[in-house]
Amino acid sequence: MSALTQRCKALFGYMDQLVHRIPSVPRDILTTALLLYAAYWTSGILISHTGGENNSALVFVLAVVCISFFTTGYAYGITASIIGTFCINYFFMVPYSAFSLSHTGYPVAMLSMVAISCIVCALTSRVKQQAIEAVRREKNTKTLYEMNEKLNAEKAAIQLQSARETIRGNILRAVSHDLRTPLTAISGAASVLLSSEDILRSEKNASLANDIKADADALIVMVENLLSVTRIQDGTIPLKKREEMLEEVAGDAILTTRRRFPNCHVDLELSEDILYLPMEPMLIKQVMVNLLENAVRHSGSQSGILLNLFRQDEWAVVEVRDHGKGLPPEVCQAVQSGRPLSRDLNGDSTRGMGIGLSVCQSIIKAHNGFFAAGNAPEGGAVIRFGLPMKESDHE
Structure with a gap:
């Protein structure tokens, strides 16, 4: 049936x-x-x-x-x-x-x-x-x-991701704070050793002390970058803008870079206009130092680095050029799309190129500016960012 x-x-x-x-x-x-x-x-x-x-x-x-x-x-x-x-x-x-x-x-x-x-x-x-x-x-x-x-599931996933990001940021900040003190002590101890005549008499010992200091300084910069990017991304660093001359900030950034890389030669090119604009000078200096250090570490050359400051319409533009091997295509694509960069974007990730550029992006974005990266036709990397000459009305 x-x-x-x-x-x-x-x-x-x-x-x-x-x-x-x-x-x-x-x-x-x-x-x-x-x-x-x-x-x-x-x-x-x-x-x-x-x-x-x-x-x-x-x-x-x-x-x-x-x-x-x-x-x-x-x-x-x-x-x-x-x-x-x-x-x-x-x-x-x-x-x-x-x-x-x-x-x-x-x-x-x-x-x-x-x-x-x-x-x-x-x-x-x-x-x-x-x-x-x-x-x-x-x-x-x-x-x-x-x-x-579906919306409830997506909302739960977003909340979970947000909670994970918060935990990750808290862990990064805690670890960075704990690392900063011993790294500073290591760098200071290496400086003391380099001033000792006993160390300088041995070329091998002097080379080891120089490597210790260079690696300690590099780790200190990476720790500072990690602290900055986590604080900026979760909004725990309020910007304290004030009117500053961009030329003075650039000069301080070059001096800091030369102290870390005595053999580095950076040319500063200024425009006829005086670039006086609202900014957080310490953060903008950190952006310049990161870009200059990336140019020194990743270009393969410590000569021919140009820091150019000029005005373009209502923007104060900072441009860093080198004559090295240029940026990988994936780095250029990530910067152009505006997505955050990872330190794995470069083979030498221990030097923190991805973290450094991510910090730069976050700081410039917090200043309502633009950030761009590419390669020059004649060779070498070109990274520039722009800051508004006047404060926005909504800020």
């Missing part, structure tokens, strides 16, 4: 798909014609058994109800009502095979038949439309529920 039921369901599904392949208008016309013919055929069987007394009017009303249910709109049901009334008068009322309104009660019966059929048609169509609307609302409710669940 279950196998027969399954076969009937499969056949019904196949027939339903086959019927719905037909366009709606031809399908509705065919449905109306078939049901009216079924009503005519059924009424013919009834009148052959009952003689003059038959229920053809009820049969055609049932046909109108079915037509209203299986077709679209009211037109087919009303048309079927009129045709059904004519068929009842012509085929199933005396005189047979003739249209007549002469008998008593025929006009009222026909008008009543049309009215009842139209009312039934309207009610059936309305019920069908309400059922369709209920299904549509159910689908919309289900879609909204699924969207709400």
Whole structure:
């Protein structure tokens, strides 16, 4: 019995798909014609058994109800009502095979038949439309529920990610604070050793002391960069801007770089305009020092580094050029897209190129400036950033 039921369901599904392949208008016309013919055929069987007394009017009303249910709109049901009334008068009322309104009660019966059929048609169509609307609302409710669940899941994921970032920033700050003191002590001890004549007499010992100091200083810079980028990104460093000359900040940055790299040669090129603008001077100096150190460490050359300051419209622009091997394509793409850089973007990640550039991006973004990086046609890297000459109104 279950196998027969399954076969009937499969056949019904196949027939339903086959019927719905037909366009709606031809399908509705065919449905109306078939049901009216079924009503005519059924009424013919009834009148052959009952003689003059038959229920053809009820049969055609049932046909109108079915037509209203299986077709679209009211037109087919009303048309079927009129045709059904004519068929009842012509085929199933005396005189047979003739249209007549002469008998008593025929006009009222026909008008009543049309009215009842139209009312039934309207009610059936309305019920069908309400059922369709209920299904549509159910689908919309289900879609909204699924969207709400998806949004809740995304919100939970964002909150989890935010919590992870907060924990990561707190860990980085704690570790950086703990590392800064011993690193400073190591750098100071290395400086003391380099001033000792006993160390200087041995070239090997002097080289080792220089390496210790250079690595300690590099780690101190990396620690400062980590502290700055975590504080800026989570907003714990409020900018204390004041009017400063960009040329003075650039001079301090060059002096700091020369102290760390005595053999480094940096040319400073200034514009005719005096660049006096609001900024956090210590942070902007850190950006310049990071860019100059990246040029020294990653260009492969300590000569030919240019620090250029100029005005472009309403921007004070700082540009660092070198004549080294240039920036990797992935670094240029990351800077152009504005996404944060990773220290893994460069093979020498221990020197913190990715962290340094990430710090620069964060600081310049906090100043509402722009940051760009690329390679010059003649060779070497070109990194520039711009600061607004005037304070924005919304700040």
